[in-house]
Amino acid sequence: MNKNITGFFLTIIFAIAVFGQANAPEPKPAKAGEELLAAFDRFPIVALGELHWRLNEHEFIAALIKHPAFAEKVNDIVVEFGNAKYQPIMDRYIAGETIARAGSG
DSSP: OOOHHHHHHHHHHHHHHHHHHHSOOOOOOOOHHHHHHHHHHHHHHOOOOOOTTTTHHHHHHHHHSSSHHHHHHHHOOOOSSSSSHHHHHHHHHHOOOOOSHHHHH
């Protein structure tokens, strides 16, 4: 009996999820750069991931940074790069220590 009730409720939940989407607006194509820049108007932080060594993604990011509205909307950029091996050097640099260009390890 308990399995029948669970199955019934799962069926109802599934039906609501499927049929509830009928009123959703159709997706419309948009320019990715314009939409990403518009996200800065709605959110205090906008994150953009990337797949390493993908030329088309690097070209997109470069075009985004060169967009005239980018400098008006973006104050800070955080870039992930480097290697955990050099974290102690980065920590010292961020703390204000003078770090030599070569031979710091």
